[in-house]
Amino acid sequence: MSVRDAASEAYREALPALSASLVGGLLAGVVLGGMRGELRAVPGLLVVVPALLATRGNVYGSLGARISTALHQGLVEPRIRAGDERLRAAVAAALANGLLASTFAAVAAFAILTTLGAPVAPLPVLVAIAVLAGVFSGVALSAVVVTAVFAGFRRGRDPDALVGPLVTTTGDVFGVLFLLGAVRLVLAVGGVV
Numbered sequence: 001m002s003v004r005d006a007a008s009e010a011y012r013e014a015l016p017a018l019s020a021s022l023v024g025g026l027l028a029g030v031v032l033g034g035m036r037g038e039l040r041a042v043p044g045l046l047v048v049v050p051a052l053l054a055t056r057g058n059v060y061g062s063l064g065a066r067i068s069t070a071l072h073q074g075l076v077e078p079r080i081r082a083g084d085e086r087l088r089a090a091v092a093a094a095l096a097n098g099l100l101a102s103t104f105a106a107v108a109a110f111a112i113l114t115t116l117g118a119p120v121a122p123l124p125v126l127v128a129i130a131v132l133a134g135v136f137s138g139v140a141l142s143a144v145v146v147t148a149v150f151a152g153f154r155r156g157r158d159p160d161a162l163v164g165p166l167v168t169t170t171g172d173v174f175g176v177l178f179l180l181g182a183v184r185l186v187l188a189v190g191g192v193v
Helices: 003-033 036-041 045-073 084-114 123-155 159-190
Strands: none
Touching: 003 159, 036 045, 036 159, 045 084, 045 123, 045 159, 084 123, 123 159
């Protein structure tokens, strides 16, 4: 296979995912732009948003890469089975890493904004929002990543070409949507900050 053929195949496989990534990123931006009221109600939340979205891409991109490697090595079958401990452990590790990173982002944002004397919501509010958004988006992203990697592999696609754009897109869209839901839930339960 020539370099030109390899490049052509890579673009053919990745172009639909990259196009979806572009549309998903715009959709996430529209949702974030519509969160003005929530961002005002929770001072410091805007500082946490990039860290939370980046965390989704990093953690669940790694999950997709791990599953893809396991598929290529024959360690995992391209279907969900009840007794598949490798898959269950990989998903559990991704969820735990996502929650740990979400909590750390909220605590770090609180500490930095407090040190700078900037207005910031109480620490429990920021942590609750980050953790709830992390749980909701983590479950959704785990399901999307596992399904997409398995479906792509079964159809003869390279899962590694799908994982990056797919996780970026779904991480941004689900991340912002679940962040909005988490903010509204925390504000409804705890009252206005």
